[in-house]
Amino acid sequence: MQLETKIPLGxxxxxxDHMAVDQKRLRLIVAELGNDTVSIVDLARRSVIQRITGLKEPQGVGYEPSSDTLYVANARDGSLKFFKGEAYEAAGGxxxxxxxxxIRIDASAGHVVIGYGEGRLAVLDAATRKRLGNIPLKxxxxxxxxxxxxxxxxxxxPDAHAVAVFDSASGKPLANWPMDKGGNFAMAIDNDRNRILVAFRRPPELSVFSMVDGKRIATVxxxxxxxxxxxxxKRSRVYASCGSGFVDVFEIDGAVYRRLSRIPTASGARTxxxxxxxxxxxxxxxATSTEPAAIWIFRPLP
Structure with missing residues (x-):
C-alpha cells in the first residue's frame, strides 16, 4: 500500500471510532468519540467541511442513501441521532x-441495524425510522x-466468547459458535468464499470460519x-487495522492466508x-503530542 495523503481533522x-461513507456526495463520516463530535470530510477536496457537535461519545455511524439519512449512535447516553440531507440537519432520534x-445498513430489506446495551440489536425501518424490533443477545x-x-x-x-448467528428477517437464533480466544472485536464477511473472518486481541490472531457450519478454516x-x-x-486481500500502529495486509490463496506486508501507521490508529x-x-x-488527528488515505498496490 502507498500512503497517498493525510487529511487533518483539526x-x-x-x-x-467508526467511519462510514456518503457515496453520493463522496464524503467520509468520522465518529470522534473522545471529542463528542462527528466530522464530515469531503474526499474530493480532502478537507473537513462540517462538524456535528453536541453528541455524547459517538461510536457508530451509518449513512442510508434511500432516505438520505445519517445515523449516529452515542455510547454515553445510548441515543441514536438522525441527520438529514446535504447539510446533515438534525432530524430527531x-x-x-x-x-x-x-451500525449496519441492510439496503435489500430497507433496515438499519444497531448494536447496543448489554446485549441487543435494534432493527429500524429506513423509510420511517421507526423501530421494528429487537434481537436479544448474550x-x-x-x-x-x-x-x-x-x-x-x-x-x-467477546464477553460471551462466541459468534452468534441469527435469521435477519425473523431475528431467531440459528447458531452459536464458541470461540477459544478472547477479544473477538473485528469481523468481515467474505461472500465470494462463503467465509466469516474474525479477529482476536488475545492473542492477536485472525481466524477464518465457514459460514455454513462455523468450522475453522485458517488462523494467522x-x-x-x-x-x-x-x-x-478485487485483489483477494484482507486489511486489518490495529491500535499498535500497523495495518496488516493478507493475501488469500485458497485456504491459506499469507501476510504480504505490515504497514506502519500511528499508535492508537485502530479504526x-x-x-x-x-x-x-x-x-x-x-491526535498525539506531536501530530494532529487526521485521516490517512492508502492506495492499494498494484
Whole structure:
C-alpha cells in the first residue's frame, strides 16, 4: 500500500471510532468519540467541511442513501441521532437505553441495524425510522455483519466468547459458535468464499470460519489491538487495522492466508474503512503530542 495523503481533522482530541461513507456526495463520516463530535470530510477536496457537535461519545455511524439519512449512535447516553440531507440537519432520534455502538445498513430489506446495551440489536425501518424490533443477545455486540445472500446476521460477542448467528428477517437464533480466544472485536464477511473472518486481541490472531457450519478454516497472527477488518475482493486481500500502529495486509490463496506486508501507521490508529468504490483504505489516526488527528488515505498496490 502507498500512503497517498493525510487529511487533518483539526481540533479533535481523544479516541476516534467508526467511519462510514456518503457515496453520493463522496464524503467520509468520522465518529470522534473522545471529542463528542462527528466530522464530515469531503474526499474530493480532502478537507473537513462540517462538524456535528453536541453528541455524547459517538461510536457508530451509518449513512442510508434511500432516505438520505445519517445515523449516529452515542455510547454515553445510548441515543441514536438522525441527520438529514446535504447539510446533515438534525432530524430527531430515539433512545436505545445505553452504549449504542455499531451500525449496519441492510439496503435489500430497507433496515438499519444497531448494536447496543448489554446485549441487543435494534432493527429500524429506513423509510420511517421507526423501530421494528429487537434481537436479544448474550452479551454486548461488537462488530456484526449482514449476509445479503443468506439472510443472516453474524455477531461478535467477546464477553460471551462466541459468534452468534441469527435469521435477519425473523431475528431467531440459528447458531452459536464458541470461540477459544478472547477479544473477538473485528469481523468481515467474505461472500465470494462463503467465509466469516474474525479477529482476536488475545492473542492477536485472525481466524477464518465457514459460514455454513462455523468450522475453522485458517488462523494467522496479526498486529495487536485490532479493531477493523475488510475484504478487498478485487485483489483477494484482507486489511486489518490495529491500535499498535500497523495495518496488516493478507493475501488469500485458497485456504491459506499469507501476510504480504505490515504497514506502519500511528499508535492508537485502530479504526479504518475500506471503500471499494474509491479503491482506498482510510485510517483514523488520533491526535498525539506531536501530530494532529487526521485521516490517512492508502492506495492499494498494484
Amino acid at each position: 481540533e479533535v482530541r481523544g479516541r476516534i 430515539i433512545d436505545l437505553g445505553g452504549d449504542a455502538d455499531n 452479551a454486548h455486540p461488537e462488530s456484526f455483519q449482514l449476509d445479503p445472500d443468506g439472510g443472516r446476521i453474524f455477531v461478535n460477542l 497472527d496479526t498486529c495487536g489491538d485490532i479493531d477493523d477488518l475488510f475484504i478487498d475482493r 479504518s474503512f475500506f471503500a471499494p468504490e474509491l479503491d482506498r483504505l482510510l485510517i483514523a489516526a488520533r
